Amino acid sequence: MSFPSPHERRTIHQLLGKPPLNENLEIFGWVKTRRDSGKLSFLEVGDGSCLASLQVIAESALTNYESEVKRLTTGCAVQVCGKLVPSPAKGQEVELQARLVRVLGWAEPESYPLQKKRHSFEFLRSISHLRGRTNALAAVMRVRNVLSFGIHQFFRDNGFIQVHTPVITTSDCEGAGEMFTVTALSSEKILSGGSFADDFFSRRAGLTVSGQLQAEIFALSHGRVYTFGPTFRAENSNTSRHLAEFWMVEPEMAFCDLEGNMAAAEALVKYLIDMVMEECGEDLKLFDRFVAKGLLERLKRVSQGSFVRMTYSEAVTALEQAQKEFEFPVRWGLDLQAEHERFLCEEIARLPVIVTNYPEAIKPFYMRRDESGHTVAAMDVLIPGIGELIGGSQREERYDYLQQRMEEAGLDMDEYAWYLDLRKYGSVPHAGFGLGFERLVQALSYPACLFQPLCSLALGHIALLCNTGQGCIRTGKIRRNILTFHR
Secondary structure: OOOOOOOOOOOHHHHHHOOOOOOEEEEEEEEEEEEEEOOEEEEEEEOOOOOOOEEEEEEOOOOOOOOOHHHOOOOOEEEEEEEEEEOOOOOOOEEEEEEEEEEEEOOOOOOOOOOOOOOOHHHHHOOOOOHHHOHHHHHHHHHHHHHHHHHHHHHHHOOOEEOOOOOEEOOOOOOOOOOOEEEOOOHHHHHOOOOHHHOOOOOOEEEOOOOHHHHHHHHHHHOEEEEEEEEEOOOOOOOOOOOOEEEEEEEEEEOOOHHHHHHHHHHHHHHHHHHHHHHOHHHHHHHHHHOOOOHHHHHHHHHHOOOEEEEHHHHHHHHHHOOOOOOOOOOOOOOOOHHHHHHHHHHHOOOOEEEEEEEHHHOOOOEOEOOOOOEEEEEEEEEOOOEEEEEEEEEOOOHHHHHHHHHHOOOOOOOOHHHHHOOOOOOOOEEEEEEEHHHHHHHHHOOOOOOOOOOOOOEOOEOOOOOOOOOEEOOEEEEOOEEEOOO
C-alpha cells in the first residue's frame, strides 16, 4: 500500500477547523475507543494533531467488519476513508462515514498499558515511550511546539538573528563547575588519573551550560542575536524545576541596558502566553479542568498585567516583613530560594516580579557592577507557580572591571582572553538573559509536566540525561559527571 505525502494529507485538526462536508477523504490515526450498537460500530480516532478526536461510523456492510473492525481496541492504528457529514449527536459537529477501515497496526488489549480511564502521572513515568498518546501529554507536546515556533517568530519580528553556539565547549559560563565533562579517554585512564592533554581536544571539555558567552560575540557584531538549544547542568538537584538536560532561549542585545533587558523579557513572555492561549485553547482548558485549577485565569493575569519591579534589597525587606516561617533563611547576601521567589509573586505582588540588583558575591563574573560596588545589574523574572523563569543581566562592558571580576573568580585568564578582547575593541553596553524552556512549558501546563517535560527514551543505551545524573548517550556513559564516548 502507499500513503499520501504528509503535506497533502489533512490532519484531524485541519478537518475539524474547516470541515469539508460530503467530500471523500481519508484519515490516519489511533483508536481511542470503540462501541457497537446494532449493525454499527462507533470509533473515536485521534491523530495527535489536536485534543479532539473524530467519530467514525463503520457499518456492518464493510467487508472486514466482523473480522477486523469489531476487534479494534484502544491503541490500534487505522486508515479510514469516507465522507465527512454533519453529526446528529451532541457535542460534535461532524462525523466520518467510513467506506473503508484498514487496520495498520494492532495493539493487544491484554498487554497495552493505556486504557480509556485516567492514569496517574506516576504510572505514566513508567511507560515514557507510550505516554505521548495520552491526552495530557499530547497536549503538553502541542503547547511545547507552539512555544518553540513562537520564540523564533518573536525574535524574527523584532530584528534578531539566530546563532548556533557549540554544545561541546571549554567555557564554563556560570563559573560554578557544574559541567559534564566530555572525554574520549577510557574509564581506566580516567580513574587512574590520566591527563586531558592526551584527550581528543588536548584539554578538558564539557557539555555547554549556556551559549551566552559565544552569543555575546555575535551581539557585538550583529546587534541583536539569540540562541535556542540544549544545555546541560551537572547539578545534584532533585526537584521539579531542575533537569540535567534542558533547552534554553538566550538573547543578547548590543546597545542595551538593564531596563531594555527587562522590557524585552516581559514582552517575550507575554507574546508566548498570548500565542499559546490563541492556538492551544482546548489544551489549556484540559489542564485548567483536570490538572491545574485556575491556570487560565493565572495566564490572563500574567498576559494583561504589568510585571512588578523591585530590587533584591526591597525583595528581602518584603519577605522579612511578611513574618512567614520559611524553610530557608531570608537575609541580605543570601540567594533567594524557590519558596521565596514564589511567595514574592504569588502572595505579595500576585503578579510576575522582576527582581534586580543582586549582591555581586552571589552572581557570575560577567554581570555589570553597579555604582555602589556591592551589587550587579542582574535580573530574575519570577512567575506564579514556578518561581524563576528568566535570569539575566547587563553584561560588564568595561575591560578593567571585567578583568578584576575574572581574577576574583579564579578563572584561567588565557582561556577567557577572547572574552576580554570583546571589551578591548569597540565595547558597548549590552545585555541578555536566559529563559528555561522546560520551565516555560511547565508554567503553561503545570503540573501536567512536573514529572519531566523533556522527551525521553529509556531503552538500552539511549536515554535522557535526567536530574539523577544517570543516563547514556549512544555508547557513552556518565560517571562522576564525566561523559565518555568510546571510539
